Amino acid sequence: MKYDPTHVASFYDAYGDQEWTRFDDGRTPRPSLEVHLEHLRRFIKPGDYVLDIGAGPGRFTIELARLGAAVTVADISAGQLALNEARLTAEGLEDRVVERAVADVLDLAQWEDGAFDVTVCFGGPLSYILDDAETAVAELVRVTRLGGTIVIEDQIAPVDPLAALEVDRFERARDPSHTRLLPDVDLRHLFEANGLVLETRRYRTERRTLDSYLELAGCTGEERERAAALSPGGREGYVAESSWYVLRR
Numbered sequence: 001m002k003y004d005p006t007h008v009a010s011f012y013d014a015y016g017d018q019e020w021t022r023f024d025d026g027r028t029p030r031p032s033l034e035v036h037l038e039h040l041r042r043f044i045k046p047g048d049y050v051l052d053i054g055a056g057p058g059r060f061t062i063e064l065a066r067l068g069a070a071v072t073v074a075d076i077s078a079g080q081l082a083l084n085e086a087r088l089t090a091e092g093l094e095d096r097v098v099e100r101a102v103a104d105v106l107d108l109a110q111w112e113d114g115a116f117d118v119t120v121c122f123g124g125p126l127s128y129i130l131d132d133a134e135t136a137v138a139e140l141v142r143v144t145r146l147g148g149t150i151v152i153e154d155q156i157a158p159v160d161p162l163a164a165l166e167v168d169r170f171e172r173a174r175d176p177s178h179t180r181l182l183p184d185v186d187l188r189h190l191f192e193a194n195g196l197v198l199e200t201r202r203y204r205t206e207r208r209t210l211d212s213y214l215e216l217a218g219c220t221g222e223e224r225e226r227a228a229a230l231s232p233g234g235r236e237g238y239v240a241e242s243s244w245y246v247l248r249r
């Protein structure tokens with residue numbers, strides 16, 4: 001199956017505010033939120049020009065703004081960008097936003113080379129684009145200044161290829177447009193090929209709530225039963241592996 005940007009955009013347009021609650025209902029466990037925040041607090045300085053790509057409704061845009069960054073907010077979903085604006089406004093932080101733009105991580109041509117001190121890509125855009133991940137990483141690198149920082153968090157495939165097949169089988173049963181997750185080794189090769197220096201890497205295996213995860217993908221009835229039976233970690237929760245990378249350009 002091929003990456004289809006229109007499908008991803010309309011999925012997230014329809015997903016709406018449910019993206020905001022992923023850290024509250026166990027779809028992504030609470031400690032993971034803390035790890036995301038720690039990374040921003042450690043690597044963002046006041047006045048930094050930051051691109052938040054795949055920003056969604058703004059959980060981390062808000063933190064970037066609080067840290068004093070000048071934030072460019074980008075997402076493939078116009079619906080998520082509207083929610084992002086509402087959240088930042090409600091927090092009284094909209095004045096920290098330089099610009100908000102619809103953009104696919106595969107094509108950041110609207111920004112010049114080296115436009116940002118820091119580029120943040122949290123929550124999975126790299127997982128959606130599969131064989132195009134090479135282009136995505138090259139774009140993240142291009143828009144980040146020399147000596148700047150790229151902070152990435154994504155779900156990764158297990159090292160064991162059979163376990164990776166199992167995860168992909170489950171994900172596909174849940175959402176037929178899923179293709180495959182990339183393993184750590186593939187991501188690292190991409191980083192190296194782009195001349196990036198890995199500064200830190202953090203890794204977590206998490207148990208995520210299964211019911212809301214299936215529900216949100218519209219997976220019901222027999223399909224839901226089939227997906228639940230394939231869940232790595234069993235019916236009581238889906239076990240997923242997340243990885244955070246901080247890279248110096």
Ligand SMILES: C[S@@+](CC[C@H](N)C(=O)[O-])C[C@H]1O[C@@H](n2cnc3c(N)ncnc32)[C@H](O)[C@@H]1O
Nearest residue numbers: 012054055056075076077080104105122123125
């Ligand atoms: C799981 S959400 C993460 C939102 C936020 N960064 C967070 O961590 O809470 C994924 C977001 O990435 C966006 N996205 C998915 N594919 C993308 C792509 N190819 N380019 C830009 N954004 C993308 C979605 O629209 C969605 O808002």
